[in-house]
Amino acid sequence: MATILVVDDEMGIRELLSEILSDEGHVVELAENAQQAREYRAGSTPDLVLLDIWMPDTDGVSLLKEWSAQGYLTMPVIMMSGHATIDTAVEATKIGALNFLEKPIALQKLLSAVEQGLARGIERPRTAPPAASTAPAATAVPDAASPAVPTEIPVDAAANGNATRVPEAEMHFSFDMPLREARDLFERAYFEYHLMREHGSMTRVAEKTGLERTHLYRKLKQLGVELGRNKPEPTEQ
Numbered sequence: 001m002a003t004i005l006v007v008d009d010e011m012g013i014r015e016l017l018s019e020i021l022s023d024e025g026h027v028v029e030l031a032e033n034a035q036q037a038r039e040y041r042a043g044s045t046p047d048l049v050l051l052d053i054w055m056p057d058t059d060g061v062s063l064l065k066e067w068s069a070q071g072y073l074t075m076p077v078i079m080m081s082g083h084a085t086i087d088t089a090v091e092a093t094k095i096g097a098l099n100f101l102e103k104p105i106a107l108q109k110l111l112s113a114v115e116q117g118l119a120r121g122i123e124r125p126r127t128a129p130p131a132a133s134t135a136p137a138a139t140a141v142p143d144a145a146s147p148a149v150p151t152e153i154p155v156d157a158a159a160n161g162n163a164t165r166v167p168e169a170e171m172h173f174s175f176d177m178p179l180r181e182a183r184d185l186f187e188r189a190y191f192e193y194h195l196m197r198e199h200g201s202m203t204r205v206a207e208k209t210g211l212e213r214t215h216l217y218r219k220l221k222q223l224g225v226e227l228g229r230n231k232p233e234p235t236e237q
Helices: 011-023 034-043 060-070 086-095 107-123 179-197 202-209 213-223
Strands: 003-007 027-031 048-052 077-081 099-102 155-157 163-165
Touching: 003 011, 003 034, 011 027, 011 107, 027 034, 034 060, 048 060, 048 107, 060 077, 060 086, 077 086, 077 107, 086 099, 099 107, 179 202, 179 213, 202 213
Parallel strands: 003 027, 003 048, 048 077, 077 099
Antiparallel strands: 155 163
16 A cells, blocks of 8 residues: 555554554554664655654654755654644644644544545655656567566466456556555455455455454455455355
């Protein structure tokens, strides 16, 4: 889904947020202080940052100011704190923070804030699009020493031995599409495949995919997978 950087000096908070966000399908990167966050941001741009305010080396507001001054504040940032005042929250918002979450963070508030933050990140491109080139595109010549990379999900053998195409494989897949879109496409095909193989049994799909049923239902709803169409057709008596 998305890459989320969690910056917090408390190990318990980092582990908890990592577990929750990973269950939601996100890639979670962790930083225990501002310096680690600086190093990560210097080399990568996450889709969202959850930033603690009170940290021992540099506080979150100061780090937010640094990123803003250096032009690194190109992604949504949600501030977190259990002791911050309203003035601190207002200051962070003025600098560029998108939201503020008070610890202990309620699960629903966290997921809602993350969803809003990721939606805002899509609305606001993080980097300028590359300038269009007037030069003709070069024709790719396959390397004889390297096998061709398939651009669609391959045909798989069903349990009955007959060749069956994985659901959603007919959807146009391209390695040129954005990572988030490609990941959603793969996850949807992945879950529909297991639903088909397990004849719509959520219990068996949960066991196969390693997800709890609650998280599985939420993931299928998020991906727009229709459960009814994966159930087997009734047999005639």
